[in-house]
Amino acid sequence: MPTTRASPRPDPVQTGDFGWICALYELGQTAAAGADPVQAQQHILNHIVSGLDADSGSIALVVEGTLDQLEIVAGTDLPPGVVGSQLPRGMGVFGHVVATEQPVLVNGNAAETGLPASFPRRDDRVSHSAMCWPLRIRERIIGALAVNRNAERPKYSVADLDRGQVLASLLALVMANHRMHVERDRRILELSALNAETKRINALLGDAQNQVIQSEKLASIGQIAAGVAHEINNPIGFVLSNLGTLQSYLASLFGLLDAHLAVDRARGAVPTEAIHRARALRGGTDVEFLRGDIDALLAESRDGILRVRRIVQDLRDFSRGGVDEAWDVANVHDALRRTINIVRGEVKHKASIEARFGDLPDIECLPQRLHQVFLNLLVNAGQAIEANGTITVSTGTAADEVWVRVEDTGRGIEPENLHRIFEPFYTTKPVGQGTGLGLSVSYSIVQCHRGRIEAESEPGRGTRFTVVLPMRRPGAEQPSLEAANAGAT
């Protein structure tokens, strides 16, 4: 009758086993260092099989997330396909050991123990004596280890089973450690994949945000297109007209010149006819008037062309900022002046724009983006005014911040709407007069500067928007220009 026995507390490890234990520890470290887990487990098993002077062995581990589902992770003399396969629950010696949490010594034919075989063995290597230990970490069974001796070898004894128990404890630690490392690596891989995905989605969001800002900018230019056209067509109209007039002035002057040249050329014998013609032309041409008017005409035309050039430049500056705008050191007043220039045509028939600029230092900002904020505020102010209004743009500094205030004398915003104005797509304007994105985009642009934007309004009296921006971009280094200036003074 084969003996099966539950072991008492194991004997202490013998000093001669230290070299073997160190090797086992090293194998565990190699496995933890990221070696191929299947190979690493196989190496560990081979080490154990030789350490226990066995002929073959196998390791089964509880599958992650289950209590007793076993998977063969390493084995010697096993038919192909067994390593990596899962055992039916409670099946065989392994199943028994894991279920009872007790080591087992089997001497003789395994079939006679009453325990069904865990997996098929090669017929020529029938086990003669076998030991099987549960692998335990803190009261939890993580798997089992089995070693076998063939028929021609001495059988294992209970003492062997007890000594092996110590090795099994060590192996459990190594396996758990190994498994933890594998798990950690998997998590790290998962996390970095997740991280990459988050980065990708963030980039997509950033692109989308930039596109929204860009399209909002185009839409706001659309709001002022009629005014800009007015501002351009007016000067073009009078310059073109002046050129036509100048042409006919010059025709008269050259006619007069030709007649006088004809008289001059004839000298001695001037035909009276030529003299009469010259006199008649001079009589019909008010040379003094032409002299004065041509001067005025040219000055006015030059002024008109300069105005067209300025507004086209301002528009170009406004629309130049692409998707990736760079931080720059710029004066807010420049941005404000340009924006006022391109908005003036849109509002001048119903409101005057008053600029009360304080003394502002240059600040670190995204200048084109700030144009967009100011344009939105000015267009809104203009749209709030029916007639005979005033838009006041004032600036100033407070501590290490600059502020820009745009006030209108328009219809104002009802208190119940005031807290919604920065929401995307919120608008009270009629179709075609607003996208509902102007203030929401302005808000995010100001936030991007780590600044703030505030609105106060009194229905029927007007609205006041205040944009506060830090002078220095938070977290950025001092610009080298500043450092150079500081060094020079």
Add this chain to the structure above:
Amino acid sequence: MSRILLVDDEPNVLSALRRMCMNASAPPALDDPQVTVFTSPVGALDYLRDHPVELVISDYRMPGMDGATFLARVKALRPDTARIILSACTDMDGIVRAINEAGIFRFVNKPWSDAELKSTIADVLAHRALLAENRRLADEVRAQRSVILRQQLELERLEAETPGITQVRWSEDGGVLIED
């Protein structure tokens, strides 16, 4: 004489238009043009109260009052004055109001072509002169008609007093034929 009133909030536009109207060497020459300019519609209305003109040309977008409102007032004040809007603004509401409320003759876009604008002005002035001539002729006809009417009444009175007296028949040699 062609009295023309120009209104635009842009002084350079006014200068250019004045030059264009006054420049006789660029055809069509206007008949003795007298040009008055205003940068504000309110000032122009004040002026119009005491000074009749043949034609008013106004911008549309101006501070204080838009061109349609201004020309509607001009129409109420001086119905015979021809009205033109010259504007860079193409908003449909403005054009509709200018036509319906101010009864404008033409809507001219900025930038304008001198030749076109000037011949439009010449046409409008000619049309207006024609209307004035028409009215003068109609007045004349009416006056003549009243003279004729007076003669007719006298004849009727004579006939009533002396029946047959208006039925005089003349002989070939100038004698009066009296029937028995």
